[in-house]
Amino acid sequence: xxxxxxxxxxxxxxxxxxxxxxxxxxxxxxxxxxxxxxxxxxxxxxxxxxxxxxxxxxxxxxx
Numbered sequence: 001x002x003x004x005x006x007x008x009x010x011x012x013x014x015x016x017x018x019x020x021x022x023x024x025x026x027x028x029x030x031x032x033x034x035x036x037x038x039x040x041x042x043x044x045x046x047x048x049x050x051x052x053x054x055x056x057x058x059x060x061x062x063x
Contacts, residue, residue, distance in 0.1 A: 016030050
């Protein structure tokens with residue numbers, strides 16, 4: 001997910017990441033550490049961090 005500007009904070013049953021924005025704010029991202037992510041969870045993640053489903057999937061598949 002470094003492609004989207006997120007860096008890993010920790011990885012256990014969930015993956016915690018954070019993105020530092022140009023204006024000085026931080027955007028946290030927590031997602032399940034599973035091979036597949038439910039559609040509703042994916043939709044929530046994308047809405048929360050302000051990216052499209054395609055952007056997320058492209059970055060996710062490169063990891």
